[in-house]
Amino acid sequence: MDDSNERKFQKELNGGLVGLVLLAVLAESDEDLYGYEIAKRLANANDGTSIFKEGTIYPVLRALSAGDLLTSRIVPSYSGPPRRYYRITEQGRSVLAEWKLIWRGTRDFVDRFTETETSRIGPSS
């Protein structure tokens, strides 16, 4: 029961964050990346386990691409179906800059309450 509550909260948090993180990863990368590669980069940055399920990034990648924030090209692959490589567009970079500001503002705001919570209320049950 507890576990499913945590999962639900994490899922709700992730709603907009996945898009932000994907844009940031692609903005940092010098080369075009495909879905699996992006997923592995996210996992490696967090000691091998990603905060969100890697299956959730594909629909978001496609949504960002449909919004002209990413461009993509298809490259055949030996291991499976052809891969779609993504690259961030100029529009994507400017959106990313805006989203970063919003994220920082949100994070600072949330921190203001959650950081002091333990000291004020204490670890009461």
Place this chain on the structure above:
Amino acid sequence: MNRSAPRSIDQYLRQLREELAGADAALIQDALYDAEEYLRAEVAAHPEKSESDVLELIASTYGAPDEVADAYRDTEIKVKAAMATPRKVPTSKIGAFFGVFLDPRAYTSLFFMLLCLATGIIYFVFAIVGLSLSAGLAVLIIGVPFFLMFVAVGRVVSLAEGRLIEAMTGVRMPRRPVYQGGAQTFWARIGEMLRDRRTWTTIAYFVLMLPIGILYFVIAVVGLCVSMAFIALPIVAVLAQAGWFGLGGVEVFSQAQPEWIFDSGFAIPILGVAGVLLLTSFMHLARGVGKLHALFAKSMLVARVAPGTAGSAAPRAALAAH
């Protein structure tokens, strides 16, 4: 989720397909494609592990089929809501009737109807040449490969047609092709392709597109010409009255038949109004035809049940029908 965790890529894909049951067929095709790309890459990245060992950990990395299915459904709803430009919906009946002129879908559907003649000819020629050459070459060694190539190219063309239809009518169509899996033998893949109902409906769609394209083109041209001519009538009448318009000395309206229309002062404006009504109705018709055609194309080009799980009776019936 009480069912056993998937132990192979095929099992995973089957469970994902079941979880997505009832969702848009195009969305299912895309989701399966993405999952297959990831899973095959994951298996290829761990050559020391067996497929089932890799799949054991997949729920914690890629996500269990039910989680992934949820993600696709959620994202689809959000993206649709975000991409749809809010349109003022005219409230009155008259507003709703004439509002069709503000709907870009009506214009794109109209354009699509005209375009269908061109694409229909191309598809028809492609299908007929492909089929007849396949039949003709069947006795030679290149016959079978030729037929397979024909079917494969047909899938690419059907994907392109889907993209065109989505752009013109706004109905969701697949953004990724169907991937037939890599682990099967050559002959198994051929068998799969021949048993797949969609292979045959796609070819049937290509053939049908010629008569359908001709019909759409005729409807579009006649509809536009008749209504435009009626609308132009009052303007031409005024210009002719002022002497700005004539055919080499022949007065346009003194010769026009039938006389009862062109002799009365009211008839010409009334015909003009009729032309506007006709054009508006025609735009509604075009939009409706676009929608209907998209549904027809979806039923023909997109697998309702993706290959592999299809019951054995349906494909055989499809084979018999062709």
